[in-house]
Amino acid sequence: MSEDTQTVGRSEPIFKASMQWRRIKAHFFVVLGLLSVLLGVVTLLVLLADVIIQSTGWLDWQFFTSFDSRFPERAGIKAALFGTLYMMFFTMLLAVPIGVMSAIYLEEYAGDNWFTQFIQVNIANLAGVPSIVYGLLGLQVFVRWMEMGRSVLAGSCTMALLILPIIIVASREAIRAVPPSMREASFALGASKWETVRHHVLPYALPGMLTGAILAAARAIGETAPLITIGALTFVPFLPEHPLDRFTVLPIQIFNWVSRAQSEFHELAAAGIIVLLVVLIALNSVAIYLRQRLRTKY
Amino acid sequence: MAEDVSPFSHYPSRNDMSKRASRNFKEEAIRYALMATATLSIVTTLGILFSLMGETLFFFREVSIFEFLTETEWTPLFSIKKFGIWPLVTATALVAFIALAVAIPTGLLIAIYLSEFARPRVRDVIKPVLEVLAGVPTVVYGYFALTLVTPILQEFIPGLRIFNALSAGIVMGVMIIPMVASLSEDAIGAVPQALREGAYGLGATRFEVATQVVVPAALSGIVASAVLALSRAVGETMIVSIAAGQNPTFTLDPRVPIETMTAYIVQVSLGDTPFASLEYRTIFAVGTMLFILTFAMNIFAHWFVRRFREEYD
Numbered sequence: 379m380s381e382d383t384q385t386v387g388r389s390e391p392i393f394k395a396s397m398q399w400r401r402i403k404a405h406f407f408v409v410l411g412l413l414s415v416l417l418g419v420v421t422l423l424v425l426l427a428d429v430i431i432q433s434t435g436w437l438d439w440q441f442f443t444s445f446d447s448r449f450p451e452r453a454g455i456k457a458a459l460f461g462t463l464y465m466m467f468f469t470m471l472l473a474v475p476i477g478v479m480s481a482i483y484l485e486e487y488a489g490d491n492w493f494t495q496f497i498q499v500n501i502a503n504l505a506g507v508p509s510i511v512y513g514l515l516g517l518q519v520f521v522r523w524m525e526m527g528r529s530v531l532a533g534s535c536t537m538a539l540l541i542l543p544i545i546i547v548a549s550r551e552a553i554r555a556v557p558p559s560m561r562e563a564s565f566a567l568g569a570s571k572w573e574t575v576r577h578h579v580l581p582y583a584l585p586g587m588l589t590g591a592i593l594a595a596a597r598a599i600g601e602t603a604p605l606i607t608i609g610a611l612t613f614v615p616f617l618p619e620h621p622l623d624r625f626t627v628l629p630i631q632i633f634n635w636v637s638r639a640q641s642e643f644h645e646l647a648a649a650g651i652i653v654l655l656v657v658l659i660a661l662n663s664v665a666i667y668l669r670q671r672l673r674t675k676y
Numbered sequence: 677m678a679e680d681v682s683p684f685s686h687y688p689s690r691n692d693m694s695k696r697a698s699r700n701f702k703e704e705a706i707r708y709a710l711m712a713t714a715t716l717s718i719v720t721t722l723g724i725l726f727s728l729m730g731e732t733l734f735f736f737r738e739v740s741i742f743e744f745l746t747e748t749e750w751t752p753l754f755s756i757k758k759f760g761i762w763p764l765v766t767a768t769a770l771v772a773f774i775a776l777a778v779a780i781p782t783g784l785l786i787a788i789y790l791s792e793f794a795r796p797r798v799r800d801v802i803k804p805v806l807e808v809l810a811g812v813p814t815v816v817y818g819y820f821a822l823t824l825v826t827p828i829l830q831e832f833i834p835g836l837r838i839f840n841a842l843s844a845g846i847v848m849g850v851m852i853i854p855m856v857a858s859l860s861e862d863a864i865g866a867v868p869q870a871l872r873e874g875a876y877g878l879g880a881t882r883f884e885v886a887t888q889v890v891v892p893a894a895l896s897g898i899v900a901s902a903v904l905a906l907s908r909a910v911g912e913t914m915i916v917s918i919a920a921g922q923n924p925t926f927t928l929d930p931r932v933p934i935e936t937m938t939a940y941i942v943q944v945s946l947g948d949t950p951f952a953s954l955e956y957r958t959i960f961a962v963g964t965m966l967f968i969l970t971f972a973m974n975i976f977a978h979w980f981v982r983r984f985r986e987e988y989d
Contacts, residue, residue, distance in 0.1 A: 404883035411789025414782040483710035506974040508911025514963040518727030600813030603913035
């Protein structure tokens, strides 16, 4: 901008030329920004187009009802689908209550002291730990020390710890959004702390908590590395029937197929990716719907 | 809650007293139960530390820490075992560097564009796209890198192998763009509007406001977002396991197969490694290294924001 003050005394054309150049720079910058956005958008579109083209012909009924196989035309995702379902059931069963309870404690009960601070710093740090490190934790603690084996339950426990920070942060935000007047009215009528939380805070915070839980579930469904580390199988020709049975999940099945050399298996992987993405998009849509409803509430 | 609130009973009856006592007991019990669940985050951190440390200590009883940190060959799965972690570290650094070279400029440009230039309606279209991009599972990005990006790059780059750091790094960069964009946008959004208006009032163009006022004011947050992106890139697993190979080579050539720290952990996990074997312990030693690196970066990012934040009013 120092140029401007210099140009003030000069003849007009120089000033105009400089102004033009400054405008051009601004336009150029917008173009750069749009190009950057375009890189993301184009990548997403190419990725989607590619998996759709690659998977054509593979997404039939047989694909959903068959186990994995050495022969691509006989291979399917039955074991992976059921494995993902089982694992997610136990994961959410563990993570949602613990996460919501932690959030209630931190928002409604905890005093502003070093202990609370310490827990908060801990949660923030846990959110930044690479997922594969959670896998090592699960391998050592759940698989080995607690002797769960490389089972559905061990996978669920590992995954629950992984998504706990997400659920806690989302639940805390939902609780914080409940107006304080709601609590005060409840206290004024003689309700205790827990009665207030149970009957007034939680119902209002529920949609926000649900949104957080669904997004956390979407994250867990797509996670691969920690489950490979705890030793979930890559080839499972059976359905897990017990929480201590061995299992596989959809992303591991996809990883397995991508790792094979034949291009038929890559096409199978693309078909698996379509299923995975459809599930994730469905979950995210529900989360967005809930978020919208929450917005109109107050 | 079914307490008797009859207007004639001014004094609490014995029944009421015991009810109140039981109610207080219940309240306290719930309080401690909630507190216990909140403490689980501390237990998790301790669990990570103990499970990593324990096996790592056993590992360093058999392998000297000096060899681990100075040797440049990593062959724990061969008959002649060498335990120099450098090939894994350079591979991780190489892929992360390529990823950041893609993610930081584009992510930052998107953040500036969204907060300083884009109209609200454009923002409402772009932000969900970025969210979708951030929600795609990493195994899908790995598939993308191996089956689509690598063959395309092979057309232009002679000598590019099927497994290479370049393609994995580029795709990882695209994966990290939303993270850089959203963190940088938060930092830029925290810059007070008055600063922008002051600059506009002096006759600055949007470009000048963005580059000479907003970005310098938000620099601490932008640097922090870059460091967090680096931490994310270092810990990323599936893209490199699928597309970058499983050859621990001590090289910075982005065209050849390599093996990152995370990919090594995956490689060993896929085999049936017995507990308490040396191979089993190597993944904890590598995991400890990974944990220390990412932890240091996360702490640094948070410290940096706090230390160098521009304070206004």
